Amino acid sequence: MQSWNIAYYNHFNMNSFIKYLNPVSHLGKKEYSVLFPLIFSITIPILSEIFAYQIANNPNIVGVYIIFIDVAAIIYFAFLRGIRGGAVAAIFPILYYLYIIYTRQYRDTQLTSAIETTIILAVLYLFLAVIIGWLKQTIDNLIEKEADGRRRLEAIIEQLPVGVIISDRNGKITHTNKQLETILGTKIPLGFVLGKDSNPLLSTHNGKPTTATQSPLYQSLNSGKPIVRKEFSLQRPDGKKIYVQVNASPIASHNKRIIAGASIIHDITPLREMELRKDDFINMASHELKTPITSMKLYIDSLLTKVKGYGDERALRSLNSLKYQTNKLQELVSDLLDVSRIQTGKLSFNREVFNITELIEETVDQLKESSRHHKLVFKSKTPIKAYADRFRIYQVLTNLLTNAIKYSPDGGEIEINLKRLKSTIEVSIKDSGIGISKEQQSKIFDRLYQVTDPKEKTFPGLGMGLYISKEIIKRHQGKIWLESQKDRGSTFFFSLPTGNLK
Numbered sequence: 001m002q003s004w005n006i007a008y009y010n011h012f013n014m015n016s017f018i019k020y021l022n023p024v025s026h027l028g029k030k031e032y033s034v035l036f037p038l039i040f041s042i043t044i045p046i047l048s049e050i051f052a053y054q055i056a057n058n059p060n061i062v063g064v065y066i067i068f069i070d071v072a073a074i075i076y077f078a079f080l081r082g083i084r085g086g087a088v089a090a091i092f093p094i095l096y097y098l099y100i101i102y103t104r105q106y107r108d109t110q111l112t113s114a115i116e117t118t119i120i121l122a123v124l125y126l127f128l129a130v131i132i133g134w135l136k137q138t139i140d141n142l143i144e145k146e147a148d149g150r151r152r153l154e155a156i157i158e159q160l161p162v163g164v165i166i167s168d169r170n171g172k173i174t175h176t177n178k179q180l181e182t183i184l185g186t187k188i189p190l191g192f193v194l195g196k197d198s199n200p201l202l203s204t205h206n207g208k209p210t211t212a213t214q215s216p217l218y219q220s221l222n223s224g225k226p227i228v229r230k231e232f233s234l235q236r237p238d239g240k241k242i243y244v245q246v247n248a249s250p251i252a253s254h255n256k257r258i259i260a261g262a263s264i265i266h267d268i269t270p271l272r273e274m275e276l277r278k279d280d281f282i283n284m285a286s287h288e289l290k291t292p293i294t295s296m297k298l299y300i301d302s303l304l305t306k307v308k309g310y311g312d313e314r315a316l317r318s319l320n321s322l323k324y325q326t327n328k329l330q331e332l333v334s335d336l337l338d339v340s341r342i343q344t345g346k347l348s349f350n351r352e353v354f355n356i357t358e359l360i361e362e363t364v365d366q367l368k369e370s371s372r373h374h375k376l377v378f379k380s381k382t383p384i385k386a387y388a389d390r391f392r393i394y395q396v397l398t399n400l401l402t403n404a405i406k407y408s409p410d411g412g413e414i415e416i417n418l419k420r421l422k423s424t425i426e427v428s429i430k431d432s433g434i435g436i437s438k439e440q441q442s443k444i445f446d447r448l449y450q451v452t453d454p455k456e457k458t459f460p461g462l463g464m465g466l467y468i469s470k471e472i473i474k475r476h477q478g479k480i481w482l483e484s485q486k487d488r489g490s491t492f493f494f495s496l497p498t499g500n501l502k
């Protein structure tokens with residue numbers, strides 16, 4: 001036990017001694033004490049004198065070798081202790097050379113040349129001490145500045161209200177902050193390598209352990225591209241389910257080489273929980289509204305039959321307008337229900353083979369009556385089969401057509417086309433209405449999104465139609481997109497895969 005202690009003690013001392021001697025390990029530390037150079041610079045002349053007088057018995061033996069030792073000592077001490085250390089290591093040898101000239105009693109030419117040499121060496125030594133010492137002090141300042149910057153950045157990262165992960169370019173985690181631990185309920189250990197190690201403490205919402213390759217930071221380091229707003233639901237070690245939004249980006253050097261990666265983790269659990277509560281509420285409210293609206297419609301229909309019998313024109317007009325408004329209300333409630341079904345993953349489909357040409361014709365015929373200013377043109381007569389949920393496709397068509405009518409306030413032609421391509425059926429609806437600007441185009445399929453242009457605020461709507469249409473088409477493995485120019489009209493397209501249909 002004791003021998004181990006001694007060994008450990010020796011080992012420890014040896015290490016710190018080597019560290020003390022090694023000038024590189026002092027870089028960045030402003031330690032300019034002159035004690036060590038002073039002791040060394042006094043010891044060397046004393047040893048030289050002992051060697052010359054006691055061992056070699058020749059006072060003149062102190063010669064060139066001492067210059068080598070002194071030059072090496074100046075370089076070393078200037079690098080270890082800066083200008084001061086170098087200066088001490090330079091001044092003492094010069095004093096020693098003067099002492100030699102005095103004690104060895106040089107005369108005439110020997111004296112002149114010895115003094116000349118000492119002056120030249122003095123200049124050289126001081127020059128070396130200043131240049132190397134200055135270099136060391138400049139490096140110290142730079143390192144200190146960088147360390148200060150890093151400390152400042154670390155303090156900021158620590159204070160941020162979001163979780164932060166910083167890794168090196170291989171995905172090895174080098175820094176995390178306190179907030180990350182608070183969000184995840186566990187610590188990601190430093191040195192953890194993304195893509196190699198897996199974190200058994202974190203699991204996805206369905207209880208499976210997260211694989212580190214799913215990490216956006218890992219993916220962005222691999223692809224060299226930033227990843228934005230990726231959402232995950234995770235299960236913390238304490239069992240709590242959380243939702244996080246993650247951004248990750250590689251950090252590149254000035255020559256575009258990836259040197260590190262950074263990831264920001266945002267806890268969106270409260271937001272998500274609120275959204276879920278809101279969806280639940282919408283779901284419940286629309287369910288509750290469905291029944292009274294259905295009975296209202298029944299009452300209106302029976303009243304209409306009665307009033308028709310009396311021949312009361314004014315009452316008939318009022319009832320017809322009541323029926324129209326109730327239908328609108330029913331459509332709204334059914335859209336609300338669909339949105340909440342999409343949100344909760346409960347939108348279901350009954351697929352069947354049907355003639356889509358016929359479906360378009362029917363839908364167009366129904367909508368023709370809704371506006372006298374618009375001319376709906378559908379020329380394709382070739383029957384084309386589709387395998388999809390007929391009612392849901394009807395819903396998409398109605399939505400795109402009513403939008404085409406609604407957003408062409410000056411009337412005009414609306415052209416509907418149907419094409420059978422190699423592996424898809426493509427439907428397009430072209431209007432010559434108000435059009436949609438480039439930046440709005442990517443957003444109009446989002447839930448509850450409406451163009452915010454004050455001119456367009458006049459169009460009624462809740463921004464649910466395109467969102468529902470997109471989900472329906474997406475769930476049919478199809479695509480929905482548009483081509484549009486502001487004030488020049490829009491063309492909406494959707495395609496459905498034909499699969500095995502002949």
Ligand code: ADP
Pocket residue numbers: 399403404407431433434435436444449450451456460461462463464465466467490
């Ligand atoms: P809503 O029509 O109820 O507002 P939608 O989801 O159907 O909701 O449409 C979202 C937004 O897209 C609309 O508010 C409108 O600004 C824009 N939009 C949709 N169709 C067209 C179109 N054919 N022409 C111009 N803008 C359109």
